[in-house]
Amino acid sequence: MKNWCNKEYFDITQLDILNFDVDKFNELIQRHLRFVPGLSLAVVTEAGVYATGAGRKSVVDSSEVFPETLFYISSLTKVMTALLVMKLVESGVLDINESVYTYVPDFRFRNLNPDDRITLEDLLTHTSGWPDLVPAYYATSNVSLKEHVYEELSQVRIVTPPHGIFNYSSANYNLLGFICEIVTGLPFSQLLKQFLDSIGMSQTHYNYQEAYTLKTMAMGHNAELRSFSLSPHIQDHPGFYPSTQLLSNVLDLSQIVRLFLGEGQINGQSYLNPVTIQKMMTPKVRVYTNRGDCYGMGLCLKTRRDPIVLHEGIGLGSFSRMYLIPQRKVGVVLLANSQLYGLTSKITHYLLDKFPIVSNPMIYRGFSPLDSPSESLEHHQFAPYYFATNGQPVAAQMSKSDDGWYITLRDLSTGETNEGKLINNEHNGFYTVINALQRKVGFGTRDHNGLVSSLVIGTIAYTQVDGLCPKVLSEGYKGSYVGFLEDSCQEMTIHFSVNPQEELIAALSKDNFKLVPIPYLKHTFASKIGRVEFLAQDGVVYGLRISDVLRFEKIA
Incomplete structure (x- = not known):
């Protein structure tokens, strides 16, 4: 047994579960290291925490990853x-x-x-x-x-x-x-730190500069075709502390797993009421991603087969995952310093599936699948179009043929269209296959006439509109704007011009792309870099926002 910061844990090779093959597990780890520079993994059971690290903290040095190595955990912060x-x-x-x-x-x-x-x-x-x-x-x-x-x-x-x-x-x-x-x-930051310290997560914090200086952190990496380049240093953004900014390691995050599996207790000490834990793990709303069927309070939930509680964080060259199966009283935490995370499911499920099902009163009941199309969609009315709400220039359209319902996605900046048939699966509800990708489909609220207000296709919500690409006077938006994008530490300039078709065109580095007016918003366009909203005072444009937060100032 090992000890780190008053946390006792075992090496993962000591995991005593049915048919656990250490050689096969190590082979999985080595295969995964073709896709990430380094990773850290912990398995939490009733018997204790079993952890390991593999690979490097960075491609620029040979420092090894250990269970205590810090990673940027992105959206896993939301669980805390x-x-x-x-x-x-x-x-x-x-x-x-x-x-x-x-x-x-x-x-x-x-x-x-x-x-x-x-x-x-x-x-x-x-x-x-x-x-x-x-x-x-x-x-x-x-x-x-x-x-x-x-x-x-x-x-x-x-x-x-x-x-x-x-x-x-x-x-x-x-x-x-x-x-x-x-x-x-x-x-x-102080309030969350107090809470995390109280449950034994003393090494989880927001201090990037200390982590960079002391080299206690695995650096994020951009990945392309199994080659890695170091991401720039993450800067301090206090406004996003509650959602994305924490640094942590698998040993600290194992405390969160223990808290959920222990119904609010860790080592017999109560931190939260079991009813509170149950509420957080109870489905509140359907989601349509491949990572879950429902969302509770701060947690994604897979409600088919063995109910699974999970959350992930993806971004800035890092990946984090927390997976719990209450029915088996086991959980896994995996952290990696690249976003190429496809093999993580193989690692987590290789471990989780070896634990037997046990009696556990925490098991929740998931939502039943949506009604069949023949019963439900016949009573739905659909708007002429549905516009993507994520800022991308994409519209969806529902149509009915003799053999069923279809969804058409149209890229309004290029004119490209793709269609997929709506399929009803009795276990998972509606889905469609577009461009060889299977995407779950859901429907928003209906008004008194049965008109559906919104569609959800995969991870993207679409809102109803009567028409597309309204005519706008684009001349006032022309000019050069300077600011920062999400994935760059360099100040960037975007140039806007108007083409002969009177469409607004953006030039960013060597890339040119069209902006599409959002039908229901003034001075706002959809584009490949997100929703662009021009800012004006007394009729004069002085800047713009990209996806509400990224601010650019007009310079010419």
């Missing part, structure tokens, strides 16, 4: 924030059924009426209707969480109807984090 919120709920400080305005009365969602009610549960379950946000992670930012809420989140539009549709967004958790600050009077 959700636990903190639920701890405050247990303390009576927060109520997830209360409106956001109860706690932040001077904040307003940009395009909702003041009496429209978005609750803390809507934020926890990603059903507020906000789109996802990405800052310029490699560019320096001094925006505090409070400034982020009032100056940036207040400008983010709700893009899908609140309450009913899952639309994954870091904005939800950033606002939750600020609400935690409001009700406790403590900075979010």
